Amino acid sequence: MPNLSLKPTNKPVKAYYEALEQYAKLGVVHEGAVQTAFQQLLESCGRQFKWTLVPQYAIKRPQKQPIRMDGALVDDYNLARAYWEAKDIKDDLKKEIPKKFAAGYPKDNIIFQRPDRAILYQDGKLVMDEDITKPQGLVDVVRQFFEYRPPAIEQWERAVEEFGSRVKEHATALLELIRDQEKKNKKFIDAFADFLLLCRQSINPNLSEAAVEEMLIQHLLTERIFRSVFNNPDFAQRNIIAVEIEKVINALTSKSFSRSHFLNKLDRFYGAIEETAATIDDYAQKQDFLNRIYERFFQGFSVKVADTHGIVYTPQPIVSFMVKSVEEILQREFGKSLIDKGVHILDPFVGTGNFIIRVMREIAGIQKSALPYKYEHELHCNEVMLLPYYIAAMNIEHEYFEQAGEYKTFEGICLVDTFEDQAVQQLNLFSPANMKRVERQRQSNIFVIMGNPPYNVGQLNENDNNKNRRYTTKDKTGIDDVVSATYAKASKATNKNALSDPYVKAIRWASDRISEEGIIAFVTNNSFIEQIAFDGMRQQLEKDFDKIYVFDLGGNVRKNPKLSGTTHNVFGIQVGVSVNIFVKHRKESD
Template sequence: MGGKKLHSAIETYLGSLSETYSTGSATEHTYRPGFHKFLKTILPNDAQIINEPKQIPCGAPDFVLTFQNIPQGYIETKNLGSNLDDDRYREQISRYSESLDNLIFTNYLEFRLLRDGDLMSTVKIGTLNTDGKLIPKRENYDDLTEILTIFWEYDGQTVTSVIDLTRHMAAKTRLLETEISRTLNDDQQDGKNLYDPPGFQKTLQRQFKAFKKGLMGNLDLDTFADICAQTVAYGMFSARLHDTSPDTFTRHNANQLIPKTNPLLRKFFDEVAGNDLDSSIRWIVDDLAHLFSRANLNKLMDDYGATTQRNDPFLHFYETFLSEYDPGLRDVRGVYYTPEPIVRFMVRAVDQILCDRFHLTQGLATTTRNMKAKGNQPLVQILDPATGTGTFLATIIKEVRDKYFSTQSGIWPEYARNHLVPRLHGFEILMAPYAMAHTKLEMVLRDSGCEPDNRLGIFLTNALEDTAETIETHYPMLSEEAESAKTIKGETPVMVVIGNPPYKAESTNSGKWIEKLLTTYKQEPGGGKLQEKNPKWLNDDYVKFIRYGQYHINNSGVGILAYINNHGFLDNPTFRGMRWSLLESFDEIYIIDLHGNAKKKELAPDGSTDQNVFDIQQGVSINLFVKTGKEEGGQAQLFHYNLYGKREEKYRFLTNNNLNSINFKMVEPQAPWFFFVPKDYSFQSEYDKGINLAELFLEKSVGIVTARDRFTIYHTEGELKSAIEEFISIDDEAARRNFSLREDTRDWKVALARQDLENHFNRGEVTPVKINYRPFDNRYTYYT
């Protein structure tokens, strides 16, 4: 269209605005038909301009422009002549501009082009004077034409690095999570029937109920929206990795590209982001697909592995994504991914024990059958009950391939497909790492020369749920997943349990089955109820996972439990019943205490720095519990080694050593505490002549325990008041992130805490209380 025709189109457009404005009853929406007609006039004929009124309540941009179903850009409109810098628009525009590459923000007269969050250009083609008359600014017509041309011809930035990809991917996933959450919550707030909403809401609500009942009893709508958004993102990620025709990648073919080795992800993705996707989020999913279409994902992942010098680029991709998507999410969920030197050491140690203690010369590669098991199953069945992104299972595949088949590549594919993969099992409760684990194992197998043809043995399930029950739900794909997991939990004689279980003192895993198992640890050594006033630390998730692993090995009669976890159980007196139970169950126990406990301000024996192998404060240990089945009666032999130093030094030690080369110290745990650390008992008899402090004092207490000290305890009254003011001024999820609060528990929920504090604060009832936080350490808190 030539210059004169363009100017004429703009004049016609301004005339329609003036006519609509003169009615005196015009709103932002009233101007949209005229604006839509204007866009159709000046943009190419093949431009698709979508403005669906039903999108508006869900928060989508007002106009989505596509070419051959591929998003080109977005336009957000505000009322005629309104101030685009108004604070009312700031949050929305910030959310859109950080998530959408190509955006125009307009009040129908002023047009602002934002590219990747940055303001590229702005132009005004008219103003409203004080009399309400529209005054054209004809000298700017050509500038508007240029802005719209640049806007339409934008083809997206080519993604050249994983960092770039994760940043854009995280921003779009956050936007998707916001819109899904709004859809779910608006449906409830409008007073509609939760159990019979129409269309997209009905699908989401059905999925929400199934997940809440079968996986996460404390699941709320916002958390479920996060699950859906991350599932779409990682479904796209998995599909793109398997795309052999990269120039044609779209939402429509993504579902078919997700490997058949993960049927649950295929089905879930199809329902949330498939061909019948609801228009309220279709625009975001299409934009996410367009992002992946601009990335050569296989090359990016190869380059990322080379750049980071890590063997597991998938793990580090997920961690990088999490840091962009929601930095506090890992802390909230108690999820920490295991450094590769630790994983490799633990896998090699298990292989070595199988060879040396069980006389299985092929170690983890053993194909021997368990003649005592139902169905003559393989002997060396392996389970990671909190598999995360599948790092341990992937490392086992690599170890078996490198150690036992490096010179037998011809028989490897058949062996891996028929004799290794069927023995690898993993449980994961979070959808995003579950999807990544499937993708990782499928790619590791493919890169090794084996093309898997059956579903992989990683299941979306709560490892600690009752094995005797299957999810009763009208959501078949979760029922099928639960049935498959049930077979592993109840009928498979697991010989190796390995992994990095979550550390979470306020566990939400309080089902009857695991709580009944845990009573073994809540007894005094030898029997009788544990004489502890507050044994709450035994409820930590890592303790439950140790008990779960012990249960499997006991059922199998022989095996290895190999975990890296919180080292608190080694010498905390409260854990004496747990230690005694482990000594009774196993024949050999190997402890490598990695220390790094910032809470205890641990130092190396020579006073030098002692660092944690994770980015956490809690010290950890590698623990190998071995049950050979040879010893009847008697307690396990316990071997202990202290490893202090800087993080990289610890990594090097684990890389360069094995169980036989480590100078373990043999420990003989003694009653009544049965400590798993070396102790000097030479003066024990003299010490025992002293007076028990519990008998000396009339009153005894465990002291103040909040489980949320970073939020509830402050050095000054001013800090306390400022924290309360911030806490009640933001929404629940922002409060959870800002104050590093974990998921809600039965007795403490963020929403209720905010409501409680707000009620007291508004009535002027906030009075700081001075407490003895620790001896000689006075601080402030507040009671409601």
């Protein structure tokens, strides 16, 4: 069990009493002021466990307003570990606590506190009622508060510690099995060859066999998580990409290999995920939990893939701001709305679906009856990696179920490389259904493009086997060719390597994709705002768009060593970030 390092003589404890003493001198006794002293103590202690205190933490209730608690301590999987409710000195805690429980407050690890007293409930039982005017009493109750672990969480923490190494072990063993079967299992050899061809036609013509082997491994190791946590038992039979992969897996298991037997060593980890996810009632929090699982999965199993594709998920406040801003600009500049027919919306780098989900909520909030048509005909997204594609498909489909009250497959998602798609004229994708989706997207008049493109120029070292892919064609229509002919050609910089960053390609691609008019909203690396290498890009953007809004969020840790990626960057990364909205109007003909 983890221990909290806290003594009566420690600085956070002294700071707590000093703050209360200062409030007392000023005659300040109301809850809104005095609670800040305890809040700062909780924040300080939480850092030892990498927990974040979220003030005014909301807990949803069916058909009722959410409960707003004074705070909750949340871990980096977005799981609430402890709850806090503050009162002032005049409140009678013995009377207030039953009222709170009757209203639906959690009974598992919650502390009710006023300046002189703290009452702690764990597992539904009163475990401590302490006079906290004395430092030792304060330390005792706070330590009990932080060190408590319910059985499910204890199991979860142990499973997480082991997960990284276990995934590597199983991935390595699966790879050995696949390569063994490639030598002697005719059924698997044929199925794998067909699947490899389909992948090369749809994702990347230069895709290696190793990358496709990795896709199979990803599917095998994670399919149960998606099926059980999302409560979607028919997932592998219904998702058009999963169906094709399952054909190869079935060929792999046609001899002596047993999927369930092979994976039973991971049962405890799968069980811990399922049990932990079951404690989360709010589906948005469950999505975030699974996003974190996904991130950790890639860190433990496929670091190179995570790196080249820039796997970083956009904080919800930024997603909401961008969606709201697009709606505002649509109305002001075009007299349109996200709900209007004809306003096709595309996220070309969908990740796990956050932007499309937020757009759906915005549409439902404006006019719920507009969502079914928009969902079926005018929402589009692409993903090039298998796992986020799975997660996005299920997240989006579940959001539609939540909003519309019925399950309907999302036809707007494609497993395809956005940059490659525009350069390839004939594709035989995984199935006719997927081909139909890609063709439909190609034929759609996209009016809004939004999302979070990957950005990681650091992977361009020629000596690094992990460098980003270049998209060039003989007729010079590849996205790298277009960047060279526009942004690079207009630049006076000597070193133009930075223009190979995927986020630069994304802006160039989107500028062409919206054609005559529309809006692009991307959250990206902010290096293009003022660095010399991007002078030609800035000139071209000025020509291409009528209005450009750039919200520089700073956070370039490499530029300013005094900054911390953890505390000064919205993504917790090293490079600076900006939210950029580009507006293009149709040019009037002479």
